[in-house]
Amino acid sequence: MAKVVVIGANGFIGSHLVDGLVGAGHEVTAFDRFSTARPTFSALGVTVIQGEFLSRADLESAVRGQDYVFHFLSTTSPATAEADPTLDIRTNVAQTVELLEACVAAxxxxxxxxxxxxxxxxxxxxxxxxxxxxxxxxxxxxxGKLSIEHYLHYFRKKHGLDSTSLRISNPYGTRQKPNRKQGLIPIALRQIVLGQPVIRLGSGSMVRDYVYVEDLVRMVIPMVGVDSQFDLYNLGSGEGHSVAGVIESLRRVTGLDFDVTEKPTPATFVDRVVLNTGRYRSEFGSVELTILDEGVRRTYQEIRGQSNG
Structure with missing residues (x-):
């Protein structure tokens, strides 16, 4: 059993990670603002630290006495970082450096x-x-993400802080907040539940590697505390789905005929991203993946339940 802290423990991936770490027998501390009435993770026996990521003192308190730190918090999304690039630099990048300094001291x-x-x-x-x-x-x-990866190299060389970067594809699933404007699947499902058109960027030809969040966590858990061969791993499904294909999955799962409104594709969007996960699989083995329709169905059930509630 290891002592671990999840930074961003009340978020989409972070909350699932807390559940997975507890299930694997680790002693888990959850750090977040906890702006919701109750934690979104379901595991019991978790030490909760309510704090601000932008507070150095709060971060020092969170990492003190911990063996491993999981940094799964972001102050920006792709859209907000695009709207104000300096926000990402001032908050995500700069504050992660402070977090790394706190980890070295601890x-x-x-x-x-x-x-x-x-x-x-x-x-x-x-x-x-x-x-x-x-x-x-x-x-x-x-x-910004690449900048932080480079800082991890610096802290390893300068201070001997071991680290692993997880290049995660396009995660989706339960507990994802559709109002954050990040994630095609939850945003589209919320629009469908509200009876509003689904927004499609471009013709629908963009291809992404969608990975169900619980599958992602099952990939991360075996890496805890392991002296891994590399400091960088792709984590994803290894399969590509076009936006048009995802929309067809939404139709199959919901059984509804909804309108689609097309908007221009942002200039910084990439047409195709599918991850090769061979490095991970060769070292840690394969994880049985949730098929797209099943992952969409679970996500839809939650969003529909929240709407009815």
Missing amino acids: GVKKFYYASTGGAIYGPQDKAEYSEMDRALPISPYGI
Whole structure:
């Protein structure tokens, strides 16, 4: 059993990670603002620390005495980072450096960082991307994530802080907040539940690697405390689905005939991103993946239940 803290524990991926870590027998501390009335994770026996990511003192309190730190909090989304690139620099990048400094002072053994596989490789016109491919992000969100990955290298060299970057594809599933304007599937499902048109960017030809959040957590858990071969891993389904294909899945699952409104594709959006997860699978084995329709069905049930509630 290890002592671990999840930064961003009340968020979409973070809350599922808390449940997975507790289920694996670890002693878990959950750090977040906890702006909701109750934690979104379901596990019991979790130590809750309510604090602000932008507070150095709060971060120092969160990492004190911990073996492993999971940084799964972001102050921006791709859209908000695009609207104000300096916000991402001033909050995500700068504050993560302060978090790393706090980890060094606390003697943390390893730092796990939720990077992005969806935005970090940029437009290179490849069928899929491996960790050996160059990272050429063209969005502020991806640039910020890559900057933090570089700081992890610095802290390893300068201070001996071990770390692993997890380049996560396009996660979706329960507990994702559709009002945050990030994630095609939950946003579209919310529009459907409200009886409003689904917004499609471009013709629907964009291809993404969608991974159900519980599958993602099952990938992360075996990595805890392991002296892994690499410091960087792609985590995703390894399969591509077009936006048009996702919309057809939404129709099949909901059984509803909804309108689709097309809007221009932002200039910084990449046409195709599918991750090669061979490095992860060769070291940690394969995870049985949830098929798209089933993941959409679970997400739809939750969003519909929230609407009825």
